[in-house]
Amino acid sequence: MRLARYELHGVAQDAAVVGLPGEERLHALRAGTTVLDLATAGLAAAAEAAAWATRTSPAVPLDAVRLLPPLEPPSVRDFVTFEEHVEGVVRSVSGGGGVPDAWYDAPTFYFTNPHxxxxxxxxxxxxxxxxxxxxxxxxxxxxxxxxxxxxxxxARDHVFGYTIFNDWSARDLQGREMQVNLGPAKGKDSASTLGPWIVTADELEQHRDDEGYLALGLDASIDGRPVGRDLLSNAGWTFEEMIAYASRGTWVRPGDVLASGTCGNGGCLGELWGRSGAQVPPPLAPGDVVRLDVEGIGTVENRVVPGPDLADLPVVPRARSRERRRHRLVGTSVATPVEGR
Known part of the structure; x- marks a missing residue:
């Protein structure tokens, strides 16, 4: 089954999706039921809710609504599981070569902005x-x-479903801030596409290969020109292994989103730049339309538009030089360091 959220006349609604590609229709779930609720309840409850919606709620054409992210995730972990991507982007961002040995040890991830x-x-x-x-x-x-x-x-029992994720990246901001060795911050903070809907786990089992990977075709294009193509099964870890690693020493919760990381062979421009040594194709600019297609899931297509001008925003100053010697504050118990100790 497919589950989505949409906006119609300014009202958000959670829904089941039915119909062949190009003929999709949306059927609202019971009042008060959200996709996140169904991720909590599990696949059996989701199937019952989708069946009720299809029988009971009137069909809404897909082209009549604005698709929202299919759920509001409590947290988002973005992994880096494609070796080819790592190799190219390391060259592009830092000028280094090869894949760090530490990459092979475990499926590394960072937390990104769920908002x-x-x-x-x-x-x-x-x-x-x-x-x-x-x-x-x-x-x-x-x-x-x-x-x-x-x-x-x-972890197989904790897979609710799958969706497309586009981790929009400000490579120039990312390259500078990662010199502090805390990972990306504002370079990855502004937008992440999630959609068009969640395809539940049972729908994609037919694509699972002998090693447990989902062999789904991945395609990327800009303004109708192909720039990347890969297979999801080229990742270094399965989604179950990613969930298991994410849960080590902590918890994963219903609705948490764990992204695979960018595929190889042109899954992003940064990889291509690292391999060629030149920014070809060029960085994205207002007017560019990026389309991502994933076999068995669907398509997302976003247009780049101008954003706020940095000169119009409040200034964040550079760090001010501070004297390292700490002085006792009046009315506190903070001691003044003693010289020579």
Missing amino acids: SMIGAHDDVPVPPGCRVLDFELEVAVVVAGSGSNLSAAS
């Missing part, structure tokens, strides 16, 4: 101060139920 999710066809403003904007073609898994210290085998 920056946008819908499948929303416009994407250029982040303030960015001159090198990039897209990233990824697939994300949505977690069902709660789990801690899971094995990969038990």
